[in-house]
Amino acid sequence: MDADERIFRNLESFSKVQFVLLKLGPLCNATKSRLFSEAECDTGRVKDGETPIAVNFSLIFQPGLSLLKDIRDGKKKTLPNHEKSAIRKLDEYLKVSEQHEKCLKKVLIRQQPLEKETVTVAVTEHLLGKLAPGGSCIINENGREMVCCQCGCNERPVYSYTGIGHQDVWHGYTDIVFESHDGIPECIATTQVSSLSSSCAILDQSSPAKRPRIEDDDEFGEDIISEASTLPAERTEDQAIAQIIVFSLLQRQKHPEYQHHLVPNIVISPTDFQIFMYDAVNDILLGSYPLLLFDVETESLRIESVMILWMVLHNRMFCEGIKVDELTDDFKNFDMKSHFRKIVGRKWDVYSTALSENISYFSPAKKRSSLTFDSNWFAKELTYKNTSN
Numbered sequence: 001m002d003a004d005e006r007i008f009r010n011l012e013s014f015s016k017v018q019f020v021l022l023k024l025g026p027l028c029n030a031t032k033s034r035l036f037s038e039a040e041c042d043t044g045r046v047k048d049g050e051t052p053i054a055v056n057f058s059l060i061f062q063p064g065l066s067l068l069k070d071i072r073d074g075k076k077k078t079l080p081n082h083e084k085s086a087i088r089k090l091d092e093y094l095k096v097s098e099q100h101e102k103c104l105k106k107v108l109i110r111q112q113p114l115e116k117e118t119v120t121v122a123v124t125e126h127l128l129g130k131l132a133p134g135g136s137c138i139i140n141e142n143g144r145e146m147v148c149c150q151c152g153c154n155e156r157p158v159y160s161y162t163g164i165g166h167q168d169v170w171h172g173y174t175d176i177v178f179e180s181h182d183g184i185p186e187c188i189a190t191t192q193v194s195s196l197s198s199s200c201a202i203l204d205q206s207s208p209a210k211r212p213r214i215e216d217d218d219e220f221g222e223d224i225i226s227e228a229s230t231l232p233a234e235r236t237e238d239q240a241i242a243q244i245i246v247f248s249l250l251q252r253q254k255h256p257e258y259q260h261h262l263v264p265n266i267v268i269s270p271t272d273f274q275i276f277m278y279d280a281v282n283d284i285l286l287g288s289y290p291l292l293l294f295d296v297e298t299e300s301l302r303i304e305s306v307m308i309l310w311m312v313l314h315n316r317m318f319c320e321g322i323k324v325d326e327l328t329d330d331f332k333n334f335d336m337k338s339h340f341r342k343i344v345g346r347k348w349d350v351y352s353t354a355l356s357e358n359i360s361y362f363s364p365a366k367k368r369s370s371l372t373f374d375s376n377w378f379a380k381e382l383t384y385k386n387t388s389n
């Protein structure tokens with residue numbers, strides 16, 4: 001296959017990318033009716049004593065990496081159609097990557113202030129949408145003005161309803177959904193207007209980075225119906241984790257026949273991106289550290305990053321999940337679960353059987369009624385058995 005030689009030049013760089021294993025904490029609010037933007041995950045790292053446990057990108061994306069190595073080494077001359085079209089997608093992107101790079105920079109770097117929608121449309125039209133296997137790539141239309149790309153190309157992405165989850169538990173809208181040729185959602189993405197690197201709590205060994213949490217029982221504010229359009233960087237992590245857990249559980253519910261259920265959420269900002277993955281069968285939660293989109297010196301799009309995104313978007317083909325039964329002895333009885341199932345307790349029924357997708361509307365959560373005469377006039381009053389006196 002005649003493909004851009006840059007694809008095969010630096011295959012070793014994949015092994016520099018690591019995912020840390022994460023677990024949820026006691027303050028996780030997955031049992032409550034919450035929008036993704038209000039999700040609290042209370043994450044900590046899965047550790048062996050003091051050592052955090054991680055998984056290498058090249059371990060879980062082994063099928064994708066071997067394919068590229070085999071082509072490079074001339075071991076694979078003819079490819080099945082799906083592999084051929086995946087390579088062609090990357091090849092075609094790289095051939096015009098300078099053009100896309102110009103458009104991305106024009107919007108993401110030069111434009112200030114940036115709106116979330118502007119970022120979403122630019123990364124869809126000039127990066128993720130062009131690298132995805134699809135099918136289609138759908139942008140959340142809920143309550144949003146449909147915009148075209150601000151670089152000047154005037155491309156307009158496909159808008160539709162991206163709501164997932166269930167009203168009684170975590171639910172809400174994902175920014176971008178990538179579908180396979182047969183219309184099955186395979187990957188989601190979340191956009192952010194400010195850089196992710198500053199909020200990199202996950203791999204920052206020195207600080208556990210716990211922010212103050214507000215537990216508000218069942219009281220809700222007025223304006224909870226729509227997702228907050230921009231979140232402070234540190235909240236994006238919780239939102240992304242809640243989304244990917246629900247997305248993976250939904251996929252498991254709809255397609256139990258899949259070989260594995262480790263699926264990705266790409267969190268992308270104008271400068272960098274981070275990948276969260278959840279395996280709904282083995283209850284394993286992964287988070288990468290932020291990776292730069294552009295080279296610091298040359299300001300050009302980093303080819304390593306483009307290839308990682310391409311591989312992640314083609315996860316159904318290139319990722320084989322975590323093969324827990326094949327782990328070495330030191331991990332055999334090791335608890336690497338995120339403990340989502342344990343934390344949600346009796347709400348597991350909802351998460352395992354009642355999730356929905358393509359939701360256009362979530363009704364506002366029920367408010368606690370205040371104590372008024374009207375709300376109490378039909379109350380049943382306590383009575384005593386003996387009322388002689």
Ligand SMILES: [Zn+2]
Pocket residue numbers: 103122125126149150151152153154155
């Ligand atoms: Zn454009």
